Amino acid sequence: MMFGILVSAFNAVLAFLLRSVLVKFAAFFALYFIVTGFLQVMQAAGLFPSASSLNGVLSGIPPGVAYFMDLFSVSQGISMIVSAYFTRFIIRRIPLIG
Structure with a gap:
């Protein structure tokens, strides 16, 4: 009787972890690499200002x-x-x- 309750509780916790936590972790992991990749592409394209250009603007x-x-x-x-x-x-x- 008690063993069945423990197995059922463990099964519910394991199902929660596999359904929600693991899926969210994979989604956020993918989003992290996508955003990091986009930032590298934008930086390589020169969309962000450099420190020297900002210094020139502020000195004016x-x-x-x-x-x-x-x-x-x-x-x-x-x-x-x-x-x-x-x-x-x-x-x-x-x-x-x-």
Whole structure:
């Protein structure tokens, strides 16, 4: 009697692991490699700006504008916005959530 209950519980746990956890792991594993591959292709195509081009753009900001950008902490705001967009991008890639 007790052995049958334990076997049934083990069977239910094993079925859960094989049906949901293993399938989700395989799906996320595939998504990881797909996204990594796309990022490498986009980087090789030159779609991302380089550090020297960003430095050139930022050095062209007049001192008065730079003062007010520092006063209003624009650098922190931009990093928060980029982080929020990145998080939104990642969350939208999760099945059943995004």
